[in-house]
Amino acid sequence: MLARILRKAVPRESVRHDLRQVRASVSRLLRGVGAEMFARARVPRSNAGEVKLNIGCGDRIAAGWINIDRQGRAGSCYANVLNGLAFADATVTRIHCEHFLEHLEFDHARRFLAECLRVLLPGGDLRLVVPDAGRYCEAYAAHDAQFFARLDHLGGAVEALRTPMQVINQMFRMGGEHRFAWDYETLRDVLLAAGFARVARSHGGDASAGPVLDGDEWWRELESLYVEARK
Numbered sequence: 001m002l003a004r005i006l007r008k009a010v011p012r013e014s015v016r017h018d019l020r021q022v023r024a025s026v027s028r029l030l031r032g033v034g035a036e037m038f039a040r041a042r043v044p045r046s047n048a049g050e051v052k053l054n055i056g057c058g059d060r061i062a063a064g065w066i067n068i069d070r071q072g073r074a075g076s077c078y079a080n081v082l083n084g085l086a087f088a089d090a091t092v093t094r095i096h097c098e099h100f101l102e103h104l105e106f107d108h109a110r111r112f113l114a115e116c117l118r119v120l121l122p123g124g125d126l127r128l129v130v131p132d133a134g135r136y137c138e139a140y141a142a143h144d145a146q147f148f149a150r151l152d153h154l155g156g157a158v159e160a161l162r163t164p165m166q167v168i169n170q171m172f173r174m175g176g177e178h179r180f181a182w183d184y185e186t187l188r189d190v191l192l193a194a195g196f197a198r199v200a201r202s203h204g205g206d207a208s209a210g211p212v213l214d215g216d217e218w219w220r221e222l223e224s225l226y227v228e229a230r231k
Helices: 002-009 012-042 106-119 133-141 145-150 164-176 184-194 218-223
Strands: 052-055 066-069 092-098 120-131 198-201 224-230
Touching (some): 133 145, 145 218
Parallel strands (some): 052 066
């Protein structure tokens, strides 16, 4: 009797769809767990000499650095940094993290920066490069048409972004990939709250605090915020 009622109440195709969704979710979970376990086995631990991390490396695989990315590209180590960094306390010399932080929710970003602080040696440095929300807001308030015109295909937009607000929305949202927009004041506040001793603005290619892996695409310095933080 109950089975007949359930068959009438819940269409079989709907149940099959739900089961497919559950199987897909479980499959993704198992793949993620397996990849994370594998990553923690293969990500190099600290050893004698300099340990430099290139987190969210994408296609920028750098010799002499431990390149870390969630996409598992050739030459990089898979890791989901939201699960922490697979390094002991105070074992890393320098961290480079370019156009990655904006892809994290604010609370996740704070936890990630705290992890960076944990693994850095005293005196170690963290270099962050993110889209500069402050620069966009300043350009909008100043009616800087030239700034926005140069970014009319920001993020690979197929159709030209015709107004400043379209460009701003592209930067803030990036098709749902961007989760938080940073300016210097906010990033400095979060870094100091995490426990970094010194935070300062930088610029593209500035190696005064240590080696850099800054991307050299023309648009990066136009719209990016460069920050150095020292433990």
